[in-house]
Amino acid sequence: MVQDTLQTVAAPRGATADLRDTSSEPGRAAPSYRTLLVVADAADDASGRLRLAVSLADRFRAELIGVAASQVEWPVFVSEYPQAVDQILRQEEERAAEDLSSARTLFEREAGERKGAAWFQAVAAPLSFVHKHGCEADLLVCGRRGPTDPNPGAMGVGPGDLVMAVGRPVLVVSPGIDQLGGKRIVIGWKDTREARRALADALPFLARAEEVTIALVGRDASRHDGELPQAFLRRHDISADIVVDNRVEDFIAARLVEIAVEGAADLLIVGAYGHSRAREWAFGGVTRDLLDGSQICTLLSR
Template identity: 40%
Template sequence: MGYAALMVHVEPDDAAEPRIRLAADLADRFEAALIGFAGATVMPPPVTAPVLGPGVAVEVLEAEQRRVEAGLRAAHERFRTIAERDGRRTGWRSFLDHPAAALAREARAADLLIGGRGGGAFGLGRDQTVDAGDLLMRAGRPVLVVPPGVAVLEARRVLVAWKDTREARRAVADALPLLADAEEVLVVEAVPDEAGDREAATRRTGDVAALLERHGATARGETLESHAGRAVADALLRAAERHGADLVVAGGYGHARLREWAFGGVTRDLLARCPVCCLLSH
């Protein structure tokens, strides 16, 4: 069992290079096709004073479109330079469209999406970046969120952040190709002090660890004491550091509120603060 096709989001700036290298390495590991993706929207021109006339607005719009199209070409060239060699099976898709919406739509062609945190980092605007949380809620595919500058994912020691929910079960299933190949998987569940549910949590993490071992992984379960809210993410991140993990697998929790995605505190904190790669499923 493995991944047959990966899709990586490529921005036109240098921040994308480590992520492309990580994606190419994963593609080689699983003998998978690697599809590069770039998307950007043409921002409308600002309101122009009537005395300047409509011609100025047209010129501004045309200049903006040229800028965006140049960025898409630069992203493709960056992907081609890094990924399109050594006999690797690759593909490329780019769109003048909202990046997260277009990438979620194109996700039908891949088993796993690979992206950054988004949010306009490295000087790029929201018209060129993909917010990881937005993509997670739209795509119907697992999303591997790569922190800035990370170019390698060995996934030899992995932390599974367990919660007895559909999203966590989906995340474990989606991560199986990586989990089965890991040297050690630590399955942890944070138990609030007031819950008094440590025995049940131990049974749940043990069940998950046993299933992973049936898939060939070396796995064990563990419970973490934690208060609700931000302390849960802190406990998970401390456990990942203690375990020496370079990958955290977790369910992504949220819901649509008007036109924005609202997340639970743990998902939000993992997206914002986790120093290692996160594989999230919703």
């Protein structure tokens, strides 16, 4: 019988306490991101997301790439009305050009005159275009796209699609958020390939955090499962506590966010789609629930 327990395990004694920046230590530099890519679109929350990306680029001294693409919706061809089809296409092309111009103006306003900023746009499928330029970046920043979130129109890129395609960590920014302090971070842990990838991909954030918590949630969660990622982080001079909650079987994503909010964390790190994506969308899962409604920023890797 599994007991209902909530355990907190402190980091081992002797672990480094203040790890916000180790770059001044001889022979050791804090891990960093050299290039950030932010997805721009027509959603109402785009300006906050761009502002957040600019602040992260400043923190990591990284180059910043802004990317936007707009899809032209081709009408169903009706042979009897070719002029109507041509008119619809022209309208769609004009709409796409206006969307891209607005996105570029917004990016340039938020990025200012900073060096190392670049902009790419195209009339193309947004996911394919972002995927292409994602190869240039260490970290991608995009907006959350839950059922009630602002509509990005024909420029939208679903974060789930992006995580599956791009081969880079993706920071998903919730609507209404324009800053990410990263002083307190929660790692949602289950020992999967995806979670291990996320842990390594998030090292630049983790190395600058003041408090890191490894959270294990679910009936089969145990403190022992958190000790290996804790040891991994310790070898990177990062101190982490372990929290175990065996009381939750369902709604694991909500509990992870709750643990983060209770600890005043503003960043959650998880591996994406530990189960098959089709299974997650059919029956529910942590990744889908976070993409639909996490109220804090979430870094996902696969």
